[in-house]
Amino acid sequence: MSEEMNYDVVIVGGGPCGLSAAIRLKQLAGDDLQVCLLEKGSEIGAHILSGAVFEARALAELFPDWEERGAPLDTPVSEDEVHFLRGPERSIRVPPALVPAPMHNRGNHVISLGLLCRWLGTQAEALGVDLFPGFPAARPLYEGDAIGGVVTGEMGLDADGRPKPHHEPGVVLRARYTLFAEGCRGHLGRELIERFGLDAQADPPHYGLGIKELWEIDPGRHRPGLVLHTFGWPLSESGTGGGGFLYHWGDNLVSVGLITDLNYGNPWLSPFEEFQRCKQHPLLRGHLQGGRRVAYGARTISKGGLLSQPRMVLPGGLLAGCEAGTLNVAKIKGIHCAMKSGMLAAESVYEALAGGDPGGGVLEQYEQRYRGSWLYDELHRSRNFGPALHRWGPFLGGLFNLLDQNLFRGALPLDVHDRKPDHEALRPKEECRAIEYPRPDGEISFDRLSSVFLSNTHHEEDQPCHLRLRDPELPIRLNLERYGAPEQRYCPAGVYEILEEGDGPRLQINAANCLHCKACDIKDPGQNIVWVPPEGGGGPNYPNM
CATH class of the missing domain: 3.50.50.60 (FAD/NAD(P)-binding domain)
Known part of the structure; x- marks a missing residue:
C-alpha cells in the first residue's frame, strides 16, 4: 500500500x-x-x-x-560580443548598433545555474x-x-x-x-x-537542443565576464537555425555550447557533431586551446515564445x-x-x-x-522573434527582428505565427545531402561516449526502460526506411542505435546513457518515443552546469 x-x-x-x-x-x-x-x-x-x-x-x-545572502553571482558581464561565422575560418563581429536590443547584456552576470x-x-x-x-x-x-x-x-x-x-x-x-x-x-x-x-x-511549441561543455582554460586566456554569441556556420550549411555561445566566468572557467533549432529538415544532421565542428572555428578554438573539458551535458529549451x-x-x-x-x-x-x-x-x-x-x-x-x-x-x-527566424531565416528574419526590437521596441501591430511542429519539419532522407563529419581530434572535439562520461550519468540498469515506444515496429518501418534513423544523430548521448541482426535491423535503446534532454520526445518524426522519469535519482549529476 x-x-x-x-x-x-x-x-x-x-x-x-x-x-x-x-x-x-x-x-x-x-x-x-x-x-x-x-x-x-x-x-x-x-x-x-x-x-x-x-x-x-x-x-x-x-x-x-x-548579495548579502551570498547568492552565487560573482562574474558581472564585462564584454559583450556577437559574431557572424561566415565559414570554418572566417567571422565578422556584428556592430552593437546592429544587435537586437534585448540581446545586450550590460548589467547581467555569467553564472552556473x-x-x-x-x-x-x-x-x-x-x-x-x-x-x-x-x-x-x-x-x-x-x-x-x-x-x-x-x-x-x-x-x-x-x-x-x-x-x-x-x-x-x-x-x-x-x-x-x-x-x-x-x-x-x-x-x-x-x-x-x-x-x-x-x-x-x-x-x-518549438524547441532548441542546447549542448554545453564546461572547460578549465589557461589563466592567460581567461577574460572574466566575456559573453560571446555566434550565428551562421556550421548550422548555416544545412539551413538550420540556432547559434553558439562562449562565456568566461569563475576560476578560469569557460562555458561553451551550441543551440540547434529542432525544426531542422535534414535527417542526417547531428547537433552533437555540429557542436564539435563549431568549437574548431578559430574564434572559439582560441579560447579553448590548451584547456581541458571538465563537464558535458545537454537540455532542450522552449523557443516558441x-x-x-x-x-x-x-x-x-x-x-x-x-x-x-x-x-x-x-x-x-x-x-x-x-x-x-x-x-x-x-x-x-x-x-x-x-x-x-x-x-x-x-x-x-x-x-x-x-x-x-x-x-x-x-x-x-519579443513574441515574434523566434517565429520570424523560423519563417524567414537568419537574414530576413534577423532584419525584421532588428527593426521590431530596436526601432519599434516590440510594438509592431502584427503576430508572426509558426504553425508547423518541429517533428514535421524533417524531410525524407533521399531529399537531403548526407553529412560527413570529421573525426574528433581529442583536443577540442570529442566523441559522444567520452562526453557522456563527463556528465556523471548513472541509471540503475535493471529497471523498466524510461524511453517508451508507442509502436515498437515504427522505428524501423518509418524512422529507418524514410528518415535514415535520425534518432541515432539527434540524441546527444548515443542512446539510440540501429543494430543489424539475422532477422533484420532493430532499434537498440541504451537508456543508461540518457541525459534527460527530451530531444527524442520532441523530434521523433512519428511522435513514437515517450520520455518518462526513470527511478528516482537517475540521470546526470552535473556539478556546476
Whole structure:
C-alpha cells in the first residue's frame, strides 16, 4: 500500500521556477501553509544545465538582499560580443548598433545555474519547505476533473516491471494546489496540456537542443565576464537555425555550447557533431586551446515564445516557467522569466488559500497577474522573434527582428505565427545531402561516449526502460526506411542505435546513457518515443552546469 502525505501545495521541479515559487509561498504564508517540492535529480541542481547569462531582476524581487545572502553571482558581464561565422575560418563581429536590443547584456552576470539552484534550495529549506530530491513525480493524482496532487515513481522494479526484494511503491502526495515546474517538455505538463486542451488557442511549441561543455582554460586566456554569441556556420550549411555561445566566468572557467533549432529538415544532421565542428572555428578554438573539458551535458529549451504558450491554469493545478514556455527567445534567457512566473503562481495560490479557498479550483487570477506583470510585457514584445527566424531565416528574419526590437521596441501591430511542429519539419532522407563529419581530434572535439562520461550519468540498469515506444515496429518501418534513423544523430548521448541482426535491423535503446534532454520526445518524426522519469535519482549529476 502506498504511503500518503498531505500538503497545502506540492511543487514538481527543483529548478529556478519551482524553488522561487516555494520560497515566495513561505515568505507570504510562513508556517500557515505546508509546502513540499519534488525533484527527480539526486540532489537540487543535479539535472540543471543552462548557459548561463543571468538577469537578476526576479532574484532582486525575491531577495532584495541577495548579495548579502551570498547568492552565487560573482562574474558581472564585462564584454559583450556577437559574431557572424561566415565559414570554418572566417567571422565578422556584428556592430552593437546592429544587435537586437534585448540581446545586450550590460548589467547581467555569467553564472552556473546549478550553483544558483543549490543556493535557492538552501534558502527554501531555511524557510521550512520540505525538499524531496530523488523523488520524481510519476503521474498526476486525478480527483474527478481536478488535480489533487501527484504520485511519485516506484523504486525497485526490474526491467520487466516486476517488484524486486527492495521494492518501494510510489508515495501519494495530496495537495490543495499543485504547481508543475518541470522545465522544458515536462512529461506531466505534456499530459496535462493534452488532457485539458490547454494549447487549443496556441501555436505549436518549438524547441532548441542546447549542448554545453564546461572547460578549465589557461589563466592567460581567461577574460572574466566575456559573453560571446555566434550565428551562421556550421548550422548555416544545412539551413538550420540556432547559434553558439562562449562565456568566461569563475576560476578560469569557460562555458561553451551550441543551440540547434529542432525544426531542422535534414535527417542526417547531428547537433552533437555540429557542436564539435563549431568549437574548431578559430574564434572559439582560441579560447579553448590548451584547456581541458571538465563537464558535458545537454537540455532542450522552449523557443516558441508567447504565441506558443498554453493556458497556465487547470482545476487544482498551475503550469509555470519553461513548463509553460516562458523563455525569452530574443534575450536568449529564461531563468529570470521562470523565477518570476513561479513567484506569480505562488502569490496567486497564497491569495486563494488565505481567502478560504478549499483547493481544486481554476486560479484565473494567476493568468491575470501574469498579464499585468513585467514578464508578460517582456514576452509580448519579443513574441515574434523566434517565429520570424523560423519563417524567414537568419537574414530576413534577423532584419525584421532588428527593426521590431530596436526601432519599434516590440510594438509592431502584427503576430508572426509558426504553425508547423518541429517533428514535421524533417524531410525524407533521399531529399537531403548526407553529412560527413570529421573525426574528433581529442583536443577540442570529442566523441559522444567520452562526453557522456563527463556528465556523471548513472541509471540503475535493471529497471523498466524510461524511453517508451508507442509502436515498437515504427522505428524501423518509418524512422529507418524514410528518415535514415535520425534518432541515432539527434540524441546527444548515443542512446539510440540501429543494430543489424539475422532477422533484420532493430532499434537498440541504451537508456543508461540518457541525459534527460527530451530531444527524442520532441523530434521523433512519428511522435513514437515517450520520455518518462526513470527511478528516482537517475540521470546526470552535473556539478556546476
